[in-house]
Each structure stands twice: as C-alpha cells, then as structure tokens.
Amino acid sequence: MSDPVVVKPPGGTGPAGAPRGAAANTPAPPPEAPIPPQTEVEPKSPHVRPGDRIFKGLATGSGVFIVALIGAIGVFLLVQAIPSLALDNVNFLFSREWSTGDVGNMRFGILDLFLVTVVSAAFALIIAMPIALGIALFLTQYAPRRLARPFAYVIDLLAAVPSIIFGLWGLFVLGPVLTPIGEWLISSLGFIPLFAKGNVSIALGGTIFTAGIVLAVMILPIITAVSREVFDRTPGPHVEGAIALGATKWEVVRTTVLPFGKAGYVSASMLGLGRALGETIALTIILSATGSSFGWSLFDGGATFASKIALAAPEFNDPRSAGAYIAAGLVLFVLTFVVNAIARSIVAGRKEYE
Amino acid sequence: MAKRIDVKDLNLFYGKFHAVQQVSLSVPPRNVTAFIGPSGCGKSTVLRSLNRMHEVAPxxxxxxxxxxxxxxxxxxxxxxxxxxxxxxxxxQRPNPFPTMSIRDNVVAGLKLAGVKNKKQLDEVAERSLRGANLWNEVKDRMDRPGGGLSGGQQQRLCIARAIAVQPDVLLMDEPCSALDPISTLAIEDLITELKKDYTIVIVTHNMQQAARVSDQTAFFNLLGVGQPGQLIEVDDTEKIFSNPTQKATEDYISGRFG
Known part of the structure; x- marks a missing residue:
C-alpha cells in the first residue's frame, strides 16, 4: 500500500490527494489499492481470453457504428443539399421566401422556419421546465412512497402517447380552449410583440401558442423522468448533513438535492428541447399555414423545419426541390447538435464540484 | 453554550422493530461521553435520537x-x-456539501439560520476552521470545493461546519472510522480541545479511542438477534475499562466477544 509504484497516482482518489499522500485520502482506496495491480498485470500477459476479445470487439464495434451512423447522416444531408443550394437564388440563411416549385428559379431561405422552430420550442421549454422540476421534486421529496410510484408511471405513460394523438388533441381540444385566452392576451398585452395579433386566424387555434403548449406537454415526461432519476440519487449523507444542520425540507432540497441534480436537470431539459425542435407530426397538424412571414408573435402560424419538410414530402419528385428541404433538414440537424453542445458545456462547467 | 443531557426511559423503534429499550443516562456539560458496543446494539440510534435525527427515517x-x-x-x-x-x-463518512466551497460549507448552518452579513460569515468561517484545526491548511483556498480535501480534512471541515453555529452539544457518529490513523489522531486531539466548550457524545467502535478521549463511557449490548439493544452500564471511563460492574462489559472490553 505504501509503494508508489504499485498504487498508480491517478488511481481514482480525489484530485487533491497530494497534501497527505495516499494515507489521508478517502477511505475506499486503501483496501482496494493492493488489488488493482494484480488484475492490471494480467492483460499484459500474451494470453488474452477469447471472451474478453469478443466482448471488446462488440463494444468497440457498437461505439464505432453509432459514430459512423451519425457521420453518414451528416454526409447524406450535405451531399443531397449542396446541388440545390447552388441553385438557390436568395440567401439560404437569411431569406424568408420559400418557393421550390419552379426548379428553374428556386428561391428558398430558412429564416422563418428557424424562428418558428426555435420560438415554439423555447416557449415549450419555458412552460415545461418549472412544471417538470416541481413534479420531479414532488415525486422524490414530498410524495409518500405509495403514491410516488403510480404517479411516476402515469408520467412515463405520457411519454408513450404517440405524437399524432397529441397533434389531434391540440387541434381539436386544446386549440379551441385556448382561443379565448389568446384573445384576452392579445387585447390586454398586445403591445408586446410576443402577444401581438398574429398572421393567422386565432379562432382556429393553429398558432405557435397552441403548438408550444402541446410541445410542453410532450416534453414534460422526458424532463420529469430524467430529473426524477437524478434527484433520487442525491447521496444520503449529504441529505443527513443538511438535516443535522437544522435544514427544513425545502432547505434540504435547496442545499443538497438541487445542486446535486442541477446538471442532470439541465441535461434533461436539453433532451426535451431536442425533442421539441424535431417534433414533426403534431406541429404539422396544429400549425396553420400562412403566406406572410413570422412577426415575432406567439399567435402567428407558419411552419417549423420538421413540419415544413413533412408537408412537402409527397412532392419530392424532383431531386433539386427535394434538396432544398434536405438543406433545411441539415440546419435542424446542426441546430440539435448545437443545443446538445450547449447542454454539455453547462454540465461540464460544474464538474469541479462533482 | 454547553448543556447537559438527561435521557430517561428512552425506547426507540423502526416501524414495528423495537431497536433500543429503556435507556436512561446523563451527560454532564463539557464532558465527552463515549458509546461503545457491538454492531447493531443501537448506540448510533440512541445518538441520533439526541438531536431528533432518528425520526427522519420512515x-x-x-x-x-x-x-x-x-x-x-x-x-x-x-x-x-x-x-x-x-x-x-x-x-461516520465526511459529508461536506460537494457543490459548496470550503467557506460556504463551514457557514452553511449560519446561512440556514438567516445570517447574511458577509463579514460576520467570514469571521465565523475562520474561527470555526481554527477551532477544527483546519485553518492553516485551507486558508488560501477557501473558495475551492470542499470535496477536494483529503478524507481527514473533510471530516475536520464537517466538524468546523458543526461548531460554526456554536451548538449546545456536539454528537459524533464514529467520526474516525473512515479515516487513517494520522487523521484519527488529529480528530481525537480536536475532541479533547472542543471539550472545553462543548458537551460531546461520540459513538465509536474503537475501544482504545473511547479510552483515550472520553470521560464517561456507556456500554450498549443486545441480548440476541432481533432483540432490542440495551444500555448495560454507564460510568467513568476509567472505571468501565478497569473495573466494570457487569460481566458483559468486561467480556466486551477485554475482547472476549464483539
């Protein structure tokens, strides 16, 4: 245990193990320390058991496969999109136009699609995040065990409802219910651009407002399920430490559960955001089409990347016009990557404290 | 500050299980009382009942x-x-809040109590860390996470956190069982110092430790599996270790069982 050659310095002990050497470290390493060197020596011997080799091959293969798959999708999108982008007569990123019917004069830009996609997903996230946090805290901290389990099942069940059902529900049930609320918002808060009168008829309910709420319901179970798992793993000793300091239930949550679960909660929300950005069929059904461009109101209609592509799918008979939609898909693909990267950086920023 | 504890006819239960039966004992102020006994005899349970932590379990x-x-x-x-x-x-296991800095860990209790004055918090942090013999080791990295310290330092950080609120009593549940001998010695020295200001109750599996740090020792035992734990006897540490009244105590401290 004392020989530094045997106990590898980075071998799992804390980052600041230096002040007192191995002896003063966390309790786990000392009893374990003598064991790893023996197991570590084995792989160096020429004989590798076939089981190990097969398993290593399978695991590595799976890892390589998924990376290759993502790469292949990216390449596919690029290859299909580039010829069409070359034929585009307007700026692809900043134009609000979208006409691909005449392949001799294609004019398509994604600005409106991008804005509708991001605004509806962000609106959904703003609604869903606090509710999901509340549900997850209720289930893990406050609900009696007997109630928590069935309740959690119901939430998970919500995730299993097909999105077409959510779409129909949004169009036929939620939309009409929201119409008077929308009218009230427009009349009383209409001076704020976000609540201004939109470019589609509010009576039909096919607005970003309706779509965002439906999306919020759809991503709620995802955020809740992951957050619940994370909060449930708050180490018991930390909770006890807080209780022993005289923390109330809420203070225990604030000092231990939330800091511990924050990264997981943010990741869960980004997972939900990813789902909201890519949601297709529900939005295809709900959002009313409009000829005018997006005016920053929640009561606008329009189309997201995904719903635009889905609506046009029956007409992909010319590779050049199809390529325009694939280019839009490429932007959505990149957008979800960016969202994930942001989530990762948020999580990694706090790593020092893990 | 330091207060005396009087326990009378204490019975503790986990659901239907009767964990500890009829415990009565007194702990004088500015005194260290050690709870010793075999695993499962209820000494930690009794300790946790002294600050109402026992009832936290469902x-x-x-x-x-x-x-x-x-x-x-x-x-x-x-x-x-x-x-x-x-x-x-x-x-037993050092449990500093991993997301908090060393300073914030120490003053966590005060912050819970509503103290916001930064200067006051800084003063308390320094005083408590000095009290826990940790100040010199951490004064240059007060804003670093508490989880980055060694196990022994973390445990002293937890002691600093506990004494920052200037409690009437300090309870320690096997505070050294996860530490190496050098860190253990540091904690034991600290206990002897803290005794001047606090009433201390410590649960330990280490009988030498009980003999070294405590003034009074309580021996707990259980008659059999599934039976409630009992307080066999409590007396001055010197007497318990040299001339116990009960045979079970003598058997236990002489290593004949447990």
Whole structure:
C-alpha cells in the first residue's frame, strides 16, 4: 500500500490527494489499492481470453457504428443539399421566401422556419421546465412512497402517447380552449410583440401558442423522468448533513438535492428541447399555414423545419426541390447538435464540484 | 453554550422493530461521553435520537424523554429543526456539501439560520476552521470545493461546519472510522480541545479511542438477534475499562466477544 509504484497516482482518489499522500485520502482506496495491480498485470500477459476479445470487439464495434451512423447522416444531408443550394437564388440563411416549385428559379431561405422552430420550442421549454422540476421534486421529496410510484408511471405513460394523438388533441381540444385566452392576451398585452395579433386566424387555434403548449406537454415526461432519476440519487449523507444542520425540507432540497441534480436537470431539459425542435407530426397538424412571414408573435402560424419538410414530402419528385428541404433538414440537424453542445458545456462547467 | 443531557426511559423503534429499550443516562456539560458496543446494539440510534435525527427515517418512533438542560426536546411544542440547529452532528463518512466551497460549507448552518452579513460569515468561517484545526491548511483556498480535501480534512471541515453555529452539544457518529490513523489522531486531539466548550457524545467502535478521549463511557449490548439493544452500564471511563460492574462489559472490553 505504501509503494508508489504499485498504487498508480491517478488511481481514482480525489484530485487533491497530494497534501497527505495516499494515507489521508478517502477511505475506499486503501483496501482496494493492493488489488488493482494484480488484475492490471494480467492483460499484459500474451494470453488474452477469447471472451474478453469478443466482448471488446462488440463494444468497440457498437461505439464505432453509432459514430459512423451519425457521420453518414451528416454526409447524406450535405451531399443531397449542396446541388440545390447552388441553385438557390436568395440567401439560404437569411431569406424568408420559400418557393421550390419552379426548379428553374428556386428561391428558398430558412429564416422563418428557424424562428418558428426555435420560438415554439423555447416557449415549450419555458412552460415545461418549472412544471417538470416541481413534479420531479414532488415525486422524490414530498410524495409518500405509495403514491410516488403510480404517479411516476402515469408520467412515463405520457411519454408513450404517440405524437399524432397529441397533434389531434391540440387541434381539436386544446386549440379551441385556448382561443379565448389568446384573445384576452392579445387585447390586454398586445403591445408586446410576443402577444401581438398574429398572421393567422386565432379562432382556429393553429398558432405557435397552441403548438408550444402541446410541445410542453410532450416534453414534460422526458424532463420529469430524467430529473426524477437524478434527484433520487442525491447521496444520503449529504441529505443527513443538511438535516443535522437544522435544514427544513425545502432547505434540504435547496442545499443538497438541487445542486446535486442541477446538471442532470439541465441535461434533461436539453433532451426535451431536442425533442421539441424535431417534433414533426403534431406541429404539422396544429400549425396553420400562412403566406406572410413570422412577426415575432406567439399567435402567428407558419411552419417549423420538421413540419415544413413533412408537408412537402409527397412532392419530392424532383431531386433539386427535394434538396432544398434536405438543406433545411441539415440546419435542424446542426441546430440539435448545437443545443446538445450547449447542454454539455453547462454540465461540464460544474464538474469541479462533482 | 454547553448543556447537559438527561435521557430517561428512552425506547426507540423502526416501524414495528423495537431497536433500543429503556435507556436512561446523563451527560454532564463539557464532558465527552463515549458509546461503545457491538454492531447493531443501537448506540448510533440512541445518538441520533439526541438531536431528533432518528425520526427522519420512515416509520421511526421515539418514546421517553430527552432533556437538554431540563427542557424536553421531544415536547410537542418543540420544532425538531430548531433542536438540530442547537445540536451539531458529525457523521461516520465526511459529508461536506460537494457543490459548496470550503467557506460556504463551514457557514452553511449560519446561512440556514438567516445570517447574511458577509463579514460576520467570514469571521465565523475562520474561527470555526481554527477551532477544527483546519485553518492553516485551507486558508488560501477557501473558495475551492470542499470535496477536494483529503478524507481527514473533510471530516475536520464537517466538524468546523458543526461548531460554526456554536451548538449546545456536539454528537459524533464514529467520526474516525473512515479515516487513517494520522487523521484519527488529529480528530481525537480536536475532541479533547472542543471539550472545553462543548458537551460531546461520540459513538465509536474503537475501544482504545473511547479510552483515550472520553470521560464517561456507556456500554450498549443486545441480548440476541432481533432483540432490542440495551444500555448495560454507564460510568467513568476509567472505571468501565478497569473495573466494570457487569460481566458483559468486561467480556466486551477485554475482547472476549464483539
């Protein structure tokens, strides 16, 4: 245990193990320390058991496969999109136009699609995040065990409802219910651009407002399920430490559960955001089409990347016009990557404290 | 500051399981009392009942009285949160809050109590860390996470956290069992110093430790598996280790069982 050659310095002990050497470290390493060197020596011997080799091959293969798959999708999108982008007569990123019917004069830009996609997903996230946090805290901290389990099942069940059902529900049930609320918002808060009168008829309910709420319901179970798992793993000793300091239930949550679960909660929300950005069929059904461009109101209609592509799918008979939609898909693909990267950086920023 | 504890006819339950039976003992102020006994004899359970941590476990129940300077901490008018604010506790495994800096860990209890004055918090942090013999090791990295310290330092950080609120009593549940001998020695020295200001109750599996740090020793035992734990005897540490009244105590401390 004392020989530094045997106990590898980075071998799992804390980052600041230096002040007192191995002896003063966390309790786990000392009893374990003598064991790893023996197991570590084995792989160096020429004989590798076939089981190990097969398993290593399978695991590595799976890892390589998924990376290759993502790469292949990216390449596919690029290859299909580039010829069409070359034929585009307007700026692809900043134009609000979208006409691909005449392949001799294609004019398509994604600005409106991008804005509708991001605004509806962000609106959904703003609604869903606090509710999901509340549900997850209720289930893990406050609900009696007997109630928590069935309740959690119901939430998970919500995730299993097909999105077409959510779409129909949004169009036929939620939309009409929201119409008077929308009218009230427009009349009383209409001076704020976000609540201004939109470019589609509010009576039909096919607005970003309706779509965002439906999306919020759809991503709620995802955020809740992951957050619940994370909060449930708050180490018991930390909770006890807080209780022993005289923390109330809420203070225990604030000092231990939330800091511990924050990264997981943010990741869960980004997972939900990813789902909201890519949601297709529900939005295809709900959002009313409009000829005018997006005016920053929640009561606008329009189309997201995904719903635009889905609506046009029956007409992909010319590779050049199809390529325009694939280019839009490429932007959505990149957008979800960016969202994930942001989530990762948020999580990694706090790593020092893990 | 330091208060005396009087436990009378204490019975502790986990659901239907009767964990500890009829414990009565007194802990004088500015005194170290050690609880010793075999695993499962209920000494930690008794310790946790002294700051109302026992009832945090689902189904846990308490009968009997625990008085702090004559006041029953289990009276219906008493808020358990308030009890825990005046009785500090140190656990078996060092449990600094991993997301907090060293400074914030120390003053966590004060912040819970509503103290916001930064200057005051800084002063308390320094005083408590000095009290826990940790100041010199961490004064240059007060803003670093508490989890980055070694195990022994973390445990002293937890002691600093416990004494930062200037509790009436300090409870320690096997505070050295996860530490190496050098860190253990540091904690034991600290206990001897803290005794000047605090009433201390310590649970330990290490009988030498009980003999080294405590003034009074309580020996707990259980008659059989599934039976409730009992307090066999409590007396001056010197007497328990040299001339115990009960045979079970003698057998235990001489290593004949347990």
């Amino acid at each position: 189904g846990a129940r308490v009968e009997g009285t625990v008085q702090l300077d004559g006041e029953d901490i289990y009276a219906s008018t008493v808020d358990p949160v308030q009890v825990r604010r005046t009785i500090g506790m140190v656990f």
